[in-house]
Every structure is written in C-alpha cells, then in structure tokens.
Amino acid sequence: MWHVTGYASRWANTDLLDVPERSFRGNLTFEDANFVGAGLARVIVPSFSIPVPGTDFAFRGNRIEIEGQVLRHFGSQSHWEGTVAIMFRTGQIPLFGGLSVNFAVGEGLSYASERPALEGSFRVEPTRFLNYLAFEAEFSHASLPGVYFVPRIHHRSGIFGVIAPRESGSNFIGAGLRIDLP
Template identity: 45%
Template sequence: MAAYWAKNSPDRLIDIVRELNPEMRRSYLNAVALSYSWHESERVSWEWEGQLVRHYGMQHHWESNVVLVARWMDFPWDRWLDTRFAFGQGLSYAWEVPPLEPRSEPDDEGSARLLNYLLMELEFAPPSPDSQWSAMIRLHHRSGVFGTFSGVEGGSNFIGLGLRYRF
C-alpha cells in the first residue's frame, strides 16, 4: 500500500525527465495505491496497482488508475540503501474532464476522461530485509499518447513524494 502527494508541472514528460528542473504550478493531488505482486524474481517484480486520486488546487476532481508495473529491485548499493525503480503503464479514468490537460496549441481541443496512465518511480528503504516501510519519488502522467486516446494530444504530469508499507 502506498500514499503520495504530488504537484503539477505544465512541462512535457520528456522535458521533466531530461532536464530535472520542471516548472511547477499550484495544482496538487493526493493518491492511495494498492499493489499486488504476481511474479517476483531476484531482480524484477511484476505487479498490478490500483489507485484512487483526488485533485485539488487549480482543478477539482477524482481519478482512478489501473496499472501494470515492472519494478527493478537489484542495485549495487542495496546493502547501504535498498533502491527500486518502477515503470508502469495502464489506464486512467478522470471522473470529470481535467481542465489542465489541454496544451496551449491552437488546435488542441482538450482532454477526455479515459486516457493512458504512466508512472515512473524511485523507491528507497533501509537495507534490512525486515523493513516494511519505504519512501518514494513518483512521476504521475496522464496523456492521450499523441492522439491515440480520443484524439487527445495533451496530458498532465505530477511529481510527487510518498510512503509505502509492504504487508
């Protein structure tokens, strides 16, 4: 189980990852995520994750996400700081059309309730095998995948911090 808080960036996903210095604006989300690991090896864990998200600030709506996640769990420095990297791909349903998702291009017609969802996450925990708590940095991304979903060209990016508890 994880909970995280995130702040919106109007920057494109590629610019956030490449430059690591995004512009931020006063739109936020709180999320609760439940994960189930259905296959795990020494290095990779495959998981299903469901999320319930509440947006506030410049937009006010709920969002639900279902995601297939691959989590890389083997790093050379794990004996000092247990580190994991996750990448997830799935579907996102906004209970109202989010007003921040349209880009500023003149031909951009807006967004849609059902879009693609992508997550990237770095997780850090004490090196103890009994440690059930961890901290995480997560990129929460909704988009139309270049028009694949309802012709939507835009999307939204939120950069967040959270905690995870493993049962």
C-alpha cells in the same frame, strides 16, 4: 505480497520526455494543481531474471505487480482519478550504508471523474479517459524493512493521438511512503 502507498504530487509544466533534463537543470515550473491519494498493489510475479545474451550475467530479482490508485485532485482542478497499471520493477540495487533502490515503470489506464481543467489546450478539449504511465524509484533502508520512500512521475496522455487528441494529458511529480502489508 501486498503493499499500500500514500502519495502527494504537483503538476509539472513540461512534456514527459523533458522531465529528466529540466529536473537536472533545475528549471521545472509548476501549476497550482495537486493530488493526494493512495495505491494498493499486489506482486503477481515475485522474482525472475533477465539474462544478458552471450554472457553468464543476468538482471535478477525483477518482479511484476498490479496496482490500483484512487487520487483526489485539488487546486486549479478538482476531481477524483482512478488508475490501474501493470508495474515492472527491477531487483534491489545496493547503494551505501544499508540504503538500496529499485526502479519501476507502469503502464495502464486512468479515468477522471470530471474533465480535468488543465489537461487540454485552446485546440483540444480535456478528456476523462487516458493512458497512464508511472515512473518511480523505491528507496529502502535495512533498518526499516518493509518501508519505502517513493519519488514518482504520474503521466496521463492520449498516446500521441491514439486514444485522445494530441495535447491531452498531464505530468505530476511527487513522492509517497510505501508499506508492505503482512
């Protein structure tokens, strides 16, 4: 199975680990730095279970995907970005009234066509090649099969100094629309 997603996101002035708390408290601030883009993904492991040791329970319907994105940044920074990632996605979790959700985390690489203007600090020069992490929820409704609303955190970093200096990176918060391809 393949799916395509269109995204729009905005720079969040926070560290990745502070996003949940600052979102909950409503005190996130943003820069005039945005991107729009598209992603194409293929499911490479369609369904597997994760058993809970010592019980008969298992988390079912999980899958693994590979995803690539092309993004165009605008506002306070202007460049292209490409990402590739392996995504782990949970099974569907029913909510109410035909609505369901699953959650995904992705790990991969990101490459910017130019040094991003905002990703460094007064001590660190921005870098084009960084680690990429994605965190998303995928909401669907039974009345629209194959169509999903996808809020997402898009994170680039040097992995605490492993591949680029500390203070390199960015966090974008946004959303997209995903469609399964036939």
